[in-house]
Amino acid sequence: MTSAPVLALRGVSKRFGAVQALTDVELEVHAGEVVALVGDNGAGKSTLVKTIAGVHPIDEGQIEWEGRPVSIHRPQDAQHLGVATVYQDLALCDNLDVVNNLFLGRELKRRGTLDEVAMEQKARELLSTLSIRIPSVRIPIASLSGGQRQVVAIARSLIGDPKVVILDEPTAALGVEQTAQVLDLVERLRERNLGVILISHNMADVRAVADTVAVLRLGKNNGTFPVQQTTQETIIAAITGATDNAVTRRAARTTEVAQ
Template identity: 55%
Template sequence: MTSPIDTSDTTTGPVLSMHGITKRFGAVEALVDVTFEVRPREVVGLIGDNAAGKSTLAKIIAGALQPTAGLIEIDGAGVTIGSPSAAHRLGIATVFQDLALCENLDVSANLFLGRELNATGFLHEGRMAQLTRSVLRDLRAQIPSIHTPLHQLSGGQRQAVAIARTLIGEPRLVVLDEPTASLSVAQTAEVLTLIERLRDLGLGVVFISHNLTDIGATCDRIEVLRHGRNNGSFAGSSVRQADLIAAITGAPGYGTAHS
């Protein structure tokens, strides 16, 4: 494994710490003794080949799966993330690849889907519209109108809506699963700008991707999983793609057998 990143100049403790995380599905070990952490104002890239354990780790953070063993801490206190609603209460928001948005609803309705504001039994549409504009302004998202139906938006704009939706719950940590997959170059650039904006707003961000160029351009730190185990930790500002590929594939000099 590569040398740990020097974080001695970081004054803020991790918002999320995971120690010795193991997840078994019967005889299959999807994760084995994984350590992972994210600090406020930090974008952490999570990479690895198919079946490396990235999605399993993301689902554990999101409360969709529970670890077989290990400790999870939020702000240094041990927690159990027993469900997605528990994750939400702890300030964790996740955007999976399917986005979980409704094509027939407009931008504002999608942001508050399942969390609509009510006043005396009626939807408080004015307040929801106001908050939608505020969130999109904070993200500097390029959305034509909050009343535009989702099906009229580009792939990048839909990602922007999904990311903006996470901010309605005022999270401290946002997990993004392959947010730039299947996007054009221009749309990818828009999404990467949104990720950087989340960091500027003070959030911790987990960025899961197969695209090493996107990861290298955006992340402060990059963590590699291989066969469900930690297999490298890199500073995003100075990493070479060749080193990331070596850690992903298990080339000599990288891996749990090489300290």
């Protein structure tokens, strides 16, 4: 990709007291690109995402937005730039319906009162353009399946017209069909020319939708790989920090048996 990335991290470091969580991390996300951020537990993925989202301001380095340096000190700064984050807990209100969850904190008003008609219309349009199928936009969130809740949370992140969407383990604890529904939506985000950062432990999901895989290990970059030109074993070796691990040994045994 030759154009400037919509989001770039240059030598970003973050520490918490004596703990160095991130060290000189580099990351680029282009418009219309899905970047999978992978690594073992404790690799720094959550910390990195929270620096982009404004939860943990960086200590060193630079964040660039569309080629220019920017400062992100709080979540509002990230949102103002065009960063939307969907955390694993989704932060949905079970007692509210889909419409009111979509516009929570961004309610449309007319003459000082909530414009329920306008919000319902925009909700239907948004879900339709994303090919999201739910029984009704007026059904309580508590009545939806896990996959439906996830896609509603992702749809809500688009209300503010972001340019980068961060998805934190969006398919965790979902069944096969629900996972497919979420992955389809990730592809539609790319079709809308959004940059997507996908945090996932599921290599099948990563290989299904990601263009690039960025590996973190012990708070540092440990490789950036184009998905189509890279084997799963290579990526797992970068995650574990070893060329010889359980996955590569199993693959070798399988090859020997086949021969």
